[in-house]
Amino acid sequence: MAEAKKTALVVDDEPDIVGIVKTILEGEGFEVTGASDGLEVFPLLERRIPDVLIIDRMMPGMNGLEVIRRLKASPETSAIPVVMLTSMAKFDDVSEGYTQGADGYITKPFTKSQIVNGVKLVLASRPALKAADAQLHAATFLRACAKLSARTAELAARFAAQEGLSPSAWAYQGLETRLTTDQEQKGALKITPEWRCRFHGWGVDFQNSKTGEQADLAIGPGGRCDSFDEGRVQAFVQNQARRKADFMDLDAVIENHSDAARLLIDHLSRQGWIEPARAQGEVTKKELDAQLGDRWVVSQKGSEMLQQI
Secondary structure (H helix, E strand, C coil), X not given: CCCCCCEEEEECCCHHHHHHHHHHHHHCCCEEEEECCHHXXXXXXXXXXXCEEEEECCCCCCCHHHHHHHHHXXXXXXXXXXXXXXXXXXXXXXXXXXXXXXXXXEECCCCHHHHHHHHHXXXXXXXXXXXXXXXXXXXXXXXXXXXXXXXHHHHHHHHHHCCCCCHHHHHHHHHHHHHHHCCCEEEECCCCCCEEEEEECCEEEEEECCCCXXXXXXXXXXXXXXXXXXXXXXXHHHHHHHCCCCCHHHHHHHHCCCCHHHHHHHHHHHHCCEXXXXXXXXXXXXXXXXXXXXXXXXXXXXXXXXXHC
């Protein structure tokens, strides 16, 4: 099987810069997506977590430093390697970039070798997960997927019940309201108010303010509340490990390898242990569902595998 291409997200308000960097990296075998504003980054990350982010410092809308701060504050995106690309070359500027969380710093004007070597250096600090290691940790990662799936389904059902809705109707309603108003929708359980929800991006974040537990739902087609994606499983593993509840060894593997979660998802898919989420039942919203790609659920084969562990 051919090796999956590395992915990069390039963000700069100068289209020529995006085009040049894109051409350079595609020549090195990368699959590259471009954006012109920091605000465009987060919707793109909802669809796919890149292996590296290359971002300008000064941009309208949201500058590069603010993007980095937000990325590092979220367990779903904190591990993305970031290269800052900017004309601000003074020592204090460079120092601030690294302080805010940049892993590399390239100043404009730049050369092809600076882009190539800078990206390689950043990625080398977190090497790729070997296929043998992916196989070794696959069962534990599958268990994390199943545990997250069950937890989000349970929590969505509890939030939906207090509003007299089915989980799928509740998920659709919250997502549509967020998209229409362009504002995050928040709520709390009446019986246990420490449990709170927040419709964010194309999913729902569930968090317990007392225990610190967090389980993030990637809403699936048909308003599915048992679906997940790469970034949210990674965030769940990190949260469980930080609270010393589970998955400490798996968290260390993901933390130390730039593409571990993606490779593990790919491995589970090839084994048939997970499968693409598909709408269930009659109530579907095709326009919304079309945006809910790269969602997975544990397959029957995967469930049988877990019973043997």
